[in-house]
Amino acid sequence: MSDQQQQQPGQDGQPFFNIQRIYLKDLSLEQPNSPHIFLEQEQPTVEVQVDVAATQLAEGVFEVTVIGTVTTKVNDKVAFLVEAKQAGIFDIRNVPADQMDPLLGIACPTIVYPYLRSNIADTIGRAGFQPIHLAEINFQGLYEQRLAAAMEQAQVAGGNSGIVMPDGSKATH
Structure with a gap:
């Protein structure tokens, strides 16, 4: 055994990035016009909105949340509305200040987004509608x-x- 004490990652001054956890933070589904909306024959219109938020939880620990909202209408009647918040907790240490915003606003959401896409498609399918596969962002x-x-x-x-x-x-x- 060595007498040297093991250093925690990021304590040696080297940049450190680690995914602690990816999780579904919030999910809601509304079908205000069911079951009648299932009888409609018209093609639905789909509106998708995506947003990103980042919060510092502790020193070097950040939560990045990707929020997705899908609203589908048939003849101006809402078929369904899904809102999901997929989040990740990231350890980020010894990263230059000018690189933190891009890391939190680009790299972390890119990691979290595929989970959001999957959860939204699964929810829509389980609600009885054709799944909507969100495009890459x-x-x-x-x-x-x-x-x-x-x-x-x-x-x-x-x-x-x-x-x-x-x-x-x-x-x-």
Whole structure:
């Protein structure tokens, strides 16, 4: 046996990323017009919304949640509405500050999203409808859109974005 004490991951100064857990945080299904909606012959319209949220739980521990909402209508009547929140708990240590937001907004949602897709498709199928398979999402594109929208909103609010650059200066665009 060695007398050296084992170091915990991330204590040696090296970047550390670990998935602690992926779990279904919330799931709801509404079928306000059942059973009559099953008799409709028209093609349904489908609206899908996806959102991402990240919360720090402890030092180096983050929860990233991907929220998916699927609303399907037939002749302007809601056939069903599914809302699901799939989350993951991640250990992230010794990652440079300028890389944390992209990690939480791109990499983590990319890991969590396939579980959300599966749970939504399964729920819709078990509700008696044809499963809807959600398309892949480019979380980098979504992240960049949000960043651009936040900067634009900051410019409208007075030109000071409130974003502090790694060198300590204020972002001006």
